[in-house]
Amino acid sequence: xxxxxxxPVIENLYDISVIxxxxxxxxxxxxxxxxxxxxxxxxxxxxxxxxxxxxxxxxYAETLExxxxxxxxxxxxxxxxxxxxxxxxxxxxxxxxxxxxxILPAHLQVVPESIxxxxxQAKSFDVVAGVRDRRQDTAMSxxxxxxxxxxxxxxxxxxxxxxxxxxxxxxxxxxEVHLQSDQHFFLPLLAERLGFSVKQIVLEQAEVDRRFRAxxxxxYVTRLMDVxxxxxxxxxxxxxxxxxxxxxxxxxxxxxxxxxxxxxxxNFGDIPxxxxxxxxxxxxxxxxGIQIAAVGxxxxxxxxxxxxxxxxxxxxxxVAQDDDA
Numbered sequence: 610x611x612x613x614x615x616x617p618v619i620e621n622l623y624d625i626s627v628i629x630x631x632x633x634x635x636x637x638x639x640x641x642x643x644x645x646x647x648x649x650x651x652x653x654x655x656x657x658x659x660x661x662x663x664x665x666x667x668x669y670a671e672t673l674e675x676x677x678x679x680x681x682x683x684x685x686x687x688x689x690x691x692x693x694x695x696x697x698x699x700x701x702x703x704x705x706x707x708x709x710x711x712i713l714p715a716h717l718q719v720v721p722e723s724i725x726x727x728x729x730q731a732k733s734f735d736v737v738a739g740v741r742d743r744r745q746d747t748a749m750s751x752x753x754x755x756x757x758x759x760x761x762x763x764x765x766x767x768x769x770x771x772x773x774x775x776x777x778x779x780x781x782x783x784x785e786v787h788l789q790s791d792q793h794f795f796l797p798l799l800a801e802r803l804g805f806s807v808k809q810i811v812l813e814q815a816e817v818d819r820r821f822r823a824x825x826x827x828x829y830v831t832r833l834m835d836v837x838x839x840x841x842x843x844x845x846x847x848x849x850x851x852x853x854x855x856x857x858x859x860x861x862x863x864x865x866x867x868x869x870x871x872x873x874x875x876n877f878g879d880i881p882x883x884x885x886x887x888x889x890x891x892x893x894x895x896x897x898g899i900q901i902a903a904v905g906x907x908x909x910x911x912x913x914x915x916x917x918x919x920x921x922x923x924x925x926x927x928v929a930q931d932d933d934a
Contacts, residue, residue: 622657622706623657623706623707624654624655624656624707625649625652625654625657625709625728626656626657626659626701626705627645627657627659628697628698628701628705628710628711628713629641629645629659629660629661630663630698630701630714631661631662631697631715632691632693632715633663634715635716636817638669638673638715639672641717642658642683644717644721645721646658647721648722648724648725652724652725656682657682657705658681658682659701659705660673660683660684660686660715661688661700662687662697663691663693664687664688665690670685686700686701694774694793695790695792695793698788698793702780702783705780708781709780710777710778710780710783711724711727711728711777712776712777712778713775714774716818717818718739718741718773718774719739719741719773719818720812720814720815720816721815723812723813724775726812727739727775727810728777730810731777733806734808735779735781735782735800735805735806736777736778736779736782736796736800736805737777737778737808738768738776738796738797738809738810739809739812740769740809740811741818742812742814743770743814745814747820750819754772757772757832760833760836761794761795761798761836764798765798765843768797769809771795774793776797782805785803786799786800791831794835798839802843847912848912849909850902850909853902853905853906853908854905854906856898856902857899857900857901857902857903857905858902860894860895861898861899862898864890864891864894864895864896865895867891868888868891868895870887871891
């Protein structure tokens with residue numbers, strides 16, 4: 610599902626808008642809210658909480674309303690069914706009434722006392738992403754995190770711990786970064802690709818996050834597919850023919866060489882062509898190579914004709930002199 614939406618113009622009523630997507634995992638609404646609120650009170654800044662419930666979470670919503678709802682600075686948006694964490698974040702951004710967005714999970718990943726450190730770094734950067742100090746984490750969780758990091762590097766990310774979703778993002782970043790599926794894990798990468806300034810900072814891991822955490826097998830498959838899709842989007846979105854053309858040319862060359870070898874064997878080795886799998890394989894590789902290259906060429910034409918007005922860069926600033934000066 611594409612999350613590309615033009616954000617409404619807002620009046621900044623708060624210094625910080627805290628967006629908390631509520632999906633499958635949470636550590637209790639009241640406990641997490643108290644921990645986050647106490648940490649934010651120490652900053653001396655005004656703030657609001659925006660909870661976006663990914664589908665029916667009746668008990669969670671009742672707890673938030675009992676805490677005071679709008680009177681306590683808590684706004685609640687509930688999606689009609691589960692769309693994923695990325696959809697919750699995008700919806701939360703729409704309701705935010707601040708330029709500074711603090712995105713936090715519904716469970717404690719980092720100690721709440723480190724939140725002011727994130728906010729302090731956000732004064733100089735468009736995106737500040739937290740990285741958990743996992744030295745005291747379980748061996749299984751550290752291994753799982755290292756595998757996720759490895760796949761993230763395949764997608765072109767140089768950022769550590771994509772699974773840590775404690776981040777501070779300037780609201781205007783979401784005017785150009787459009788999230789879909791589980792790509793919110795790679796928000797720092799997507800923002801940096803568009804020219805926004807990004808910084809990572811190591812934060813102390815929350816004690817509750819050090820416990821053993823089980824994930825569904827489908828979660829691993831989904832994230833792997835997202836990494837592969839993101840790798841293609843970030844590297845070949847504006848030049849798909851380089852990807853498909855390389856694969857097609859390789860198959861075509863391998864097919865031609867194999868066919869040449871079969872022909873040489875037929876003419877000089879007196880080996881018949883009939884019933885030779887090598888001949889069929891050579892023809893198949895040639896045809897498949899041409900088809901894959903053609904797909905890339907058609908994709909290149911579509912990109913050129915439909916998206917040539919979409920810039921692949923972002924202007925930092927313009928320095929100009931007045932002609933009348």
